[in-house]
Amino acid sequence: MTSVLTPAPTAATSTVDLGPAVALSCRECGSRIELGPYYACTECFGPLEVAYEFTERGEALRKKIEAGPDNIWRWASLLPVPAGIADTPNINPGQTKLVRADNLARELGMKTLWVKDDSGNPTHSFKDRVVAVALAAARELGFTVLACPSTGNLANAVAAAAARAGIRSVVLVPANLEQQKILTTAAYGGTLVAVDGNYDDINRLAGQIAAEQDDWAFVNVNVRPYYAEGSKTLGFEVAEQLGWRLPEQVVIPIASGAQLVKIDKGFQELIDLGLVDSSEYKVFGAQATGCSPVATAFKAGTDTVRPVKPDTIAKSLAIGNPADGPYVLDVTRRTGGAVEDVSDEEVIEGIKLLARTEGIFAETAGGVTVATLRKLLATGQLDPEAETVIFNTGDGLKTLDAIAHVVGPTARIAPTLAAFEEAGLA
Amino acid sequence: MTSVLTPAPTAATSTVDLGPAVALSCRECGSRIELGPYYACTECFGPLEVAYEFTERGEALRKKIEAGPDNIWRWASLLPVPAGIADTPNINPGQTKLVRADNLARELGMKTLWVKDDSGNPTHSFKDRVVAVALAAARELGFTVLACPSTGNLANAVAAAAARAGIRSVVLVPANLEQQKILTTAAYGGTLVAVDGNYDDINRLAGQIAAEQDDWAFVNVNVRPYYAEGSKTLGFEVAEQLGWRLPEQVVIPIASGAQLVKIDKGFQELIDLGLVDSSEYKVFGAQATGCSPVATAFKAGTDTVRPVKPDTIAKSLAIGNPADGPYVLDVTRRTGGAVEDVSDEEVIEGIKLLARTEGIFAETAGGVTVATLRKLLATGQLDPEAETVIFNTGDGLKTLDAIAHVVGPTARIAPTLAAFEEAGLA
Structure with missing residues (x-):
């Protein structure tokens, strides 16, 4: 295996089967190198991403996807993985629920709201998706x-x-x-x-x-370029679960920013491949105020994301120097969305609100997203009449400490009917 | 609403829509009463269960199920729930993964082993199934x-x-x-x-x-009679996921015993309705030795389950006087299975074994099941050549205390390459 900045000869490419992936391309200068364990451009040191040559499209591709396995490998034709990936030992994440959130919509004065709930993955976060794709590429490489x-x-x-x-x-x-x-x-x-x-x-x-x-x-x-592609499946699944169409607004938490950028990339690929009609959608980003370099740049109207030292309970989003920050600014501005941030108190309220209304117990990142949704509505940035999907990327069981001081028993009683009745709980 | 032992007039039945459920029947004396919030027989105080009149069967029913929603409501035709249940606000459990466990099979010297992994439910245990059915009945009543x-x-x-x-x-x-x-x-x-x-x-x-x-x-x-029916869906799903056939052996943890009994009931209904071919299967029950009244009765060859005071880390199975104990004895004996029990140390080893081989982190109940599988093999009670399904009913995230003293970091180092290399981890 060669080092990151010294690609192997191009001939080596022929031995690598990563499905429709044909090269790595620089997101800054567009240079291409062959598939391999590289993440930085040899020309300009810019970040690399996977480039594809898709051979299938339209109705035939849609039918193939629909006949595929009930996990992310139904999207194998659009991922940098070998064709036979579904038969290798995998924890097979994906195909998590898209939950119609009418109770939460009502509380927020919205018309149509959905929660893409990735806490249903095998280890209860969206990371199972990106790791599954990284593992496939790692084996192949x-x-x-x-x-x-x-x-x-x-x-x-x-x-x-x-x-x-x-x-x-x-x-x-x-x-x-x-x-x-x-x-x-x-x-x-x-x-x-x-x-x-x-x-x-x-x-x-x-x-x-x-x-x-x-x-x-x-x-x-x-193997980050392959890893990051796994997040596209969040966008793919939402579109299929909506009946092969795109929502009008999405709210996505930002850590490195890769997830937001890849969901947008996924939507674009679905349009390009004729799997959904082209339609306008707005992408919104969510950060905790204690780590909000992208929101700060968005609001300042700059392209420069200045690193910060994180200080928030939303630890899974606490990346002070987000690698995809500038691309998040591109996507949110291009689509007419925004990036907003919320306080840790609002994060906790967001966790409680989602749990109370929809029975979904999110980790702090999910609380950031719900609270940001509320703030975007309150500030008129997000349209309450437009169909909206928010992404819950992890499970409340993993961040119990964040709510330990704000939730607890309603009452404590002796084990008798009299004590129960005296407590006024009936 | 009337009290448990004073059924309302039979005429009331006509207003209750619980799908194919037509009555409650006593599991001891066979007496029938109308559907309602009753759990004990008015004649003999025996436990009540739901009685059905199924109107669909065979190929037509199978097609309807396959076209149904991707959750337990695809089985609505076989549950005590209204026909429109899938459209009511629900957390929609079920359709959890049936994981082919080749790594674990290899370690145990088995041919074909599957894990039905119910940690994938919305709150990460099989309880979401039974609660969903209980909720449907509760609303209707x-x-x-x-x-x-x-x-x-x-x-x-x-x-x-x-x-x-x-x-x-x-x-x-x-x-x-x-x-x-x-x-x-x-x-x-x-x-x-x-x-x-x-x-x-x-x-x-x-x-x-x-x-x-x-x-x-x-x-x-x-509403326990309705609640308990939810566990049938575990059996239904396994059969469909195997391609509409039954496995040869199943290993199921025992708390009240209702789950084991209902999985068997589900298998029998599938046979009766022509959804699977009739085939022989053996049902095995798993208990922790610190709460093993059913295993004790099984081994003693008696029909009487003597209550015990539980003392085990498998708290979700720690029911000292299991209501369905006698029925578990019936099912395991009728099918040629057995009931076995394992020590808390074996439970912990079972959790670690499943996580290490299949990437599935089970709660203590799952550890009981894996450890019991191993013991049943070691004692020759379970056939390593016969296709086997074990049930993991909950998530390791909820019982971390049980393993806190036995797992931890491999090494602790300073944040330098030199320290890493000295630690001999490469």
Whole structure:
């Protein structure tokens, strides 16, 4: 395996089967290199993304998708994965519920609202999608270890996916991470390394290890272009679940920003391939105020996303220097959307509101999204009459600490009918 | 609403639409009474169950099911629910994954093994199924509050289902319950009552409240016959997911025993209705040794299940006096299966084994099932060559305490490449 900035000869490409993916292309200068474990352009150091040559389209493609498996591999024709991917050992994420949220819509004065609930994935976050695609690419590129730096959801997803695939996982986490997140990752039996440092330290260490260990695929480092494509399936699924059409507005949480950008990319591919009619949609981004560099840039009308030091309970969104920040600005501005941010108090209210109205218990990231939806409505940026989809990307069970001080029993009583009646609960 | 033992006049039946359900019948004496909120026979005090008159069968029914929604309501024709149930606000559980477990099979020396993984339900346990059916019946019978006594999974499921249905929930839990379980239930915003007592105290209190509050449906008390039917869908789904056939062996955890009995009932209904070919299957039950009254009775060859005081980490199975114990003995003996029990240490090993081999992180109940599978193989009671399905009924995220002392980081290092290399992790 060659290093990141020294692509192997083009001839090598012929041995790699990643389905419709034909090259990596630079998002800045457009240069192309062959498929491989590269993430930075050899010309301009810009980020690479997967380029495709789709051979199927329209009705024939739609029928193939509809006849496919009930997980993200129904989209294999549009992902950088081998054709036979559905038959390899996988935790098979995707096809999570699109929940019609009439109760929440009523509370917010909206007409039609849906929640794409990705807490239904195997390890209960959208990370299962991106890891599944990264794993497929990693296998095809000859890697033998699946690795990542993480502070939570990604650690779970990598450890679980590697276990099922029968390969080794190495997960790096901050040593001071909550015990719950340590346990949920350690349960899968891979190598779990507690590092005395913060996430930035760990991320840097991961890059150094990736450069040394030729056969380790760090899902969010050296195979990141493939990994990121997994988020397209969120957009694909919403469109199919709506009956092969696009919603008018979407609200998406921003960590690195890749998810938002890829959902938009997914919508565009569906239009280009004739799977949905072309229709206008607005993309909105959601951040916690304690880590809102993209919202700040959006509001300032600049193209420059200035890094911040995160300070929010929404830890799964706490990336102070989001790699896809500038692309998020492009997408939200191009579509007529916006990027908004909400306080930690609003995040908690958002979690409670979604749980109380729809029975969906979201992690803090989901609380950010619901609270941002409310703020976008209150400020007139989002149209309450237009059909809207919001994305819940993780599960409240993983961020219980965030609500521990605000929810609890209604009453405490002795175990007698008299005590129950005296408490006025009937 | 009338009390449990005083059925309303038969004429009332005509106003209740619970689909193919036509009556309640006593499992002991066979007496029938009309559909209503009753759970004990007026003749002999035996437990009541739902009796049906199915009007569809064979190929036509199969096609209807296959064209139905991607949740338990595809089975509406076989459940005590109104025909329009899929259009009511519901958390829509079911259609969870049937995972081919080749890695685990290899470790255990088995040929074909599947895991029915019910941690994929909305609140991550099979309880979403039974609560969904109980809620449908409760609405149809005129109840306005959904309630339960619980120590965990059921509390989550009732609070979430009621929130989405837009009705009030009242959940009774022991005051000394783990903070995690309190929080996950409280998040949904219903009435949560912490009771100073153990589960038996709370269960008794629930019965007393049910007798006083005419419009409260305690899912596992006064609408229990409907509630229990929800577990049939586990059997239905396995059969459809196998391509409309039955497995040769199933291993099912035992709490009250209702789940095991209803999965068998589901298999029998599929045969009776011509949806699968009649084939022999063996049903095995799994208990933790610290609460194994049914296994004890099975091994002793008696019909009498003697109550025990539970002492096991598998708290969701810790029912010392299981209501369906005798019926579990009937089913396992009739089919040539068995009931086995495993130590808490084996339970933990079972959790780790399933997570390590298949990337499925089960709660303690799932650990009981995996460990029991292993013991049944070791003792020659279960055939390693016969196709086997085991049921994982809940999620490891809810029982982290059980593994806190046995899993953790592989190593702890400083955030440098040198430290990483010295730790011998590469």
